[in-house]
Amino acid sequence: MGLFKKFVSQTRKPEGLMGKMMVNGMNGGHAKMADWGMSHLHSIAPLEIVELGCGGGRNAGELMRRYPAASVTAIDYSDVSVGKAKEYNKEMIAAGRCAVRQGDVSALDLPAEKFDLATAFETIYFWPGLEKCFSNVANVLKPGAKFLIVNEADGIDEASLKYEKIIDGMKCHTIEEITSALKNAGFSKVASDHHGSKPWITVVATK
Ligand SMILES: C[S@@+](CC[C@H](N)C(=O)[O-])C[C@H]1O[C@@H](n2cnc3c(N)ncnc32)[C@H](O)[C@@H]1O
Numbered sequence: 001m002g003l004f005k006k007f008v009s010q011t012r013k014p015e016g017l018m019g020k021m022m023v024n025g026m027n028g029g030h031a032k033m034a035d036w037g038m039s040h041l042h043s044i045a046p047l048e049i050v051e052l053g054c055g056g057g058r059n060a061g062e063l064m065r066r067y068p069a070a071s072v073t074a075i076d077y078s079d080v081s082v083g084k085a086k087e088y089n090k091e092m093i094a095a096g097r098c099a100v101r102q103g104d105v106s107a108l109d110l111p112a113e114k115f116d117l118a119t120a121f122e123t124i125y126f127w128p129g130l131e132k133c134f135s136n137v138a139n140v141l142k143p144g145a146k147f148l149i150v151n152e153a154d155g156i157d158e159a160s161l162k163y164e165k166i167i168d169g170m171k172c173h174t175i176e177e178i179t180s181a182l183k184n185a186g187f188s189k190v191a192s193d194h195h196g197s198k199p200w201i202t203v204v205a206t207k
Contacts, residue, residue, distance in 0.1 A: 019080040027058035037150025037202045046116035053123025057085025075103040108136040118147045134185035141207045149203040157199035
């Protein structure tokens with residue numbers, strides 16, 4: 001495997017030294033897009049948030065900053081991501097507001113109907129069987145709770161198509177594909193937005 005392919009493939013499941021470098025980079029590199037995505041959450045006051053595919057944990061930290069009454073459970077299947085997310089959020093973990101756990105969204109092991117908000121930044125590209133994973137997310141949300149999805153690739157931009165070819169198992173979904181999978185997974189209402197000048201997309205679904 002070429003070095004470039006090996007490095008960018010670390011976005012799927014960060015591992016080893018290269019994975020650590022990738023996770024550090026993602027914390028800074030995704031912040032602006034993640035904040036744009038979070039700005040689509042209106043009039044909510046979540047107490048329990050689950051941050052799925054949390055990577056290095058920066059977005060879990062930002063959610064706790066924006067929602068001071070909330071606790072965040074951050075989940076990722078990569079031990080490198082879990083390690084970095086724990087380190088990044090160590091003060092909040094000590095304060096009892098954050099838990100970081102290793103787990104796979106395709107076999108989510110969390111209590112049913114516990115969360116007021118689920119978030120997924122730059123991660124659903126790698127979830128196997130989108131509809132099944134979305135239905136796992138629906139299962140852990142309370143009725144009326146929100147699921148926020150934020151991607152920097154809209155499924156048709158040049159970069160999406162390029163990285164899909166390089167990274168095994170990556171699929172850049174369009175807003176239409178995401179919306180359809182969410183509805184089939186049992187979400188009642190789905191709203192979406194496409195950034196005006198970038199291929200960034202945000203989808204907010206209501207259980
Ligand atoms: C591109 S990174 C994004 C990390 C972070 N959300 C961010 O925006 O910086 C994708 C993350 O999703 C995680 N991931 C991918 N598939 C997953 C799954 N099925 N279950 C849990 N985590 C997953 C990867 O391990 C990786 O940390």
